[in-house]
Amino acid sequence: MGEAKAAAAAAGTDEGTKTFDAIVIGAGVAGLYQVYRLRELGFSVRGIEAASGVGGTWYWNRYPGARFDSEAEIYQYWFDEAMFKNWQPSERYPAQPETERWLNYVADRADLRKHFLFDTRVTAARYDEAARLWTVDTDRGERLQARFLISCTGMLSAPLNEVFPGQASFRGQIHHTARWPKERVEFVGKRVGVVGTGATGIQVIQTIAPQVGHLKVFLRTPQYVIPMRNPKYSPADWAKQGARFAEIRDRIKNTFSGFEYDFSNGAWADLTPAQRTEVLERLWADGSLALWLASFSEMFFDEQVNKAVSEFVRQKMRERLKDPVLCEKLIPTTYGFGTHRVPLESQYLEVYHQPNVEIVDVKASPIERIVPEGVMTADGTVHELDILILATGFDAGSGALTRIDIRGRGGRSLKEDWSREIRTSMGLQVHGYPNLFTTGAPLAPSAALCNMTTCLQQQVDWITDCIRSMREQGRREIEPSKAFEDAWVAHHDETANRTLVVKTHSWYMGSNVEGKPRRLLSYIGGVGTYRQKCDEVAASGYRGFTFA
Known part of the structure; x- marks a missing residue:
């Protein structure tokens, strides 16, 4: 030029x-x-x-x-x-x-x-x-x-990494998920706190829970979740995808979300309750975001449709959680499925059945500040920690x-x-x-x-x-x-x-x-x-x- x-x-x-x-x-x-x-x-x-x-x-x-x-x-x-x-x-x-x-x-x-x-x-x-x-x-x-x-x-x-007063005073390690160190962080036997239960927080929690001595999840807003199905890909599997290169490239350009799947199940009103359930069950079993981005577009506009899909997901979560107290804390009721970012997860809900995992309800008692020992909530409790993880978003x-x-x-x-x-x-x-x-x-x-x-x-x-x-x-x-x-x-x-x-x-x-x-x-x-x-x-x- x-x-x-x-x-x-x-x-x-x-x-x-x-x-x-x-x-x-x-x-x-x-x-x-x-x-x-x-x-x-x-x-x-x-x-x-x-x-x-x-x-x-x-x-x-x-x-x-x-x-x-x-x-x-x-x-x-x-x-x-x-x-x-x-x-x-x-x-x-x-x-x-x-x-x-x-x-x-x-x-x-x-x-x-x-x-x-x-x-x-x-x-x-x-x-x-x-x-x-x-x-x-x-x-x-x-x-x-x-x-x-x-x-x-x-x-x-x-990243929103300076979110609480007193963070600099904390005597342990403090890490925001979006600025994670390259060096290994050792969790074994440690008292760990995670603030945030969005898609990132969920990935952290399900991964470190088996390692830590004790895990406190500072929970404010529960999430609808979909179990991830993540099969291994062999060279033969990938060769099949390679043969579809042009097909995939052209397909994703025109779908609702840029994924390969799209809303192609017909109108909600035209299906019987049994047919609707069949669609939801099939997409749930797929273990992808298809339930969110390729089930029924009416879910984003029609409160009654959204209510039905939300209840489908809630029931799936109840079947895994079993404990009524955990269900109350971990299953959303104040907003509908798909109106927030929907995370995929791997045994995230089961984590809360572990004896070393504890929910701290920060909606009932918000985080007041970070103190040298850990996290202080509004009720005056100091939650002592060795490592504090901020999955506090962007x-x-x-x-x-x-x-x-x-x-x-x-x-x-x-x-x-x-x-x-x-x-x-x-x-x-x-x-x-x-x-x-x-x-x-x-x-x-x-x-x-x-x-x-x-x-x-x-x-x-x-x-x-x-x-x-x-x-x-x-x-x-x-x-x-x-x-x-x-x-x-x-x-x-x-x-x-x-x-x-x-x-x-x-x-x-x-x-x-x-x-x-x-x-x-x-x-x-x-x-x-x-x-x-x-x-x-x-x-x-x-x-x-x-x-x-």
């Missing part, structure tokens, strides 16, 4: 400032693919990553029991069929170490590492309106410039970007803008911030409700094609109009407000972060629908976006 360097020279940029066509923040699933696509087009690109290596989520989240709940055959890249076939997953839902190895395999096969600065965190980014360049500062004192700034920071990458969707000082037109601050209202244009750009592209950002399916490799690759492809189109037409700047963004936000909200999800309190709604504006973070109109709308915008010549 060369335009960025020419613009930097014209703007009188410091000779020590390195200039690129594009800067990509993050070396996870999206960041690796974005660098690959831009390099493929001949753009000069610099990736910046806070970690010491590639992997994103799968670098940081190395806590005990971490594994994904997308099947190995769909949690994939689709730009290299041979790469797909040559990798051999060990099971349907591989654990974190294997997934991290896979992303390193991708980075090495595509020779992507050389484009990244590792152990480097972006602290600020400012748009120069005259030069039409982004200036990016890092915590290592470096300053870089680029025509385009592309955020691949991840939707769950801003400032999802928006947090990774608001922790960077991003300044757009007129010096406007993205952090300040999003503190008033979280808005984007299709989760791809934000009005007032020209040439800033986003993946995994609010108001797109990739913010939460999607098999992430499906949605992130779709966004990267759209961004890359947009930038290529700009180059071909000699355009240097792109920004969504306010009217376009208003229309997308209105459509997003109208779609969301038809569902039961917006009636709940969860991280999907930003409810876990004090003061965060309330809005469903993820577009819930479906992955296939979103892709179609994005394609329509591109085919129209990017109607709704302004160029210079």
Whole structure:
């Protein structure tokens, strides 16, 4: 391209400032693919990553029991069929170490590492309106410039780790699941506390319970859970998946959630009670997220349907828990199945039958503070611990970007803008911030409700094609109009407000972060629908976006 360097020279940029066509923040699933696509087009690109290596989520989240709940055959890249076939997953839902190895395999096969600065965190980014360049500062004192700034920071990458007063006073070990140490943490015989029982907390609890001396689970909100069925994959099994490469790739682009399965069981009202139960039993036995994302779409809209499905899952949980006291504490009743993130688990409920496992009800008596000995609850009890694990979640969707000082037109601050209202244009750009592209950002399916490799690759492809189109037409700047963004936000909200999800309190709604504006973070109109709308915008010549 060369335009960025020419613009930097014209703007009188410091000779020590390195200039690129594009800067990509993050070396996870999206960041690796974005660098690959831009390099493929001949753009000069610099990736910046806070970690010491590639992997994103799968670098940081190395806590005990971490594994994904997308099947190995769909949690994939689709730009290299041979790469797909040559990798051999060990099971349907591989654990974190294997997934991290896979992303390193991708980075090495595509020779992507050389484009990244590792152990480097972006602290600020400012748009120069005259030069039409982004200036990016890092915590290592470096300053870089680029025509385009592309955020691949991840939707769950801003951990809530300073959540209780007094944490620094704790005499034992304290670890947030998203910043887990690489060194082995020894649990045998230790008094361990886990705060948080979402998908991550559940994985930790079921994994360490057999090892610890005593485990206290600080429980506030119980979860509906589905038992994971995780068979091993032989080379012959994977060869069969490899033969389906194109079929899988094309299928997942158009389903509701970017998984291979979809809502294809007919309308709830058209089935008899026995037929409905047969569908639910079949999907329950599958041991996947299909019960949530491919049973009956009416579950998200119709309270009576949701009530029936919720009761089906509750009964399955009662059969395993047996103890009425445990049932009361561990089975949700205040919200419906599917309106929160649904975890897969492996013998999680059975953990609570162990004599060394104890529930601390922090809804009845909240955590007051952390003291040197452990956790103090509002009733004055001090729960003495050797290790405290915080599975306290993230400032999802928006947090990774608001922790960077991003300044757009007129010096406007993205952090300040999003503190008033979280808005984007299709989760791809934000009005007032020209040439800033986003993946995994609010108001797109990739913010939460999607098999992430499906949605992130779709966004990267759209961004890359947009930038290529700009180059071909000699355009240097792109920004969504306010009217376009208003229309997308209105459509997003109208779609969301038809569902039961917006009636709940969860991280999907930003409810876990004090003061965060309330809005469903993820577009819930479906992955296939979103892709179609994005394609329509591109085919129209990017109607709704302004160029210079």
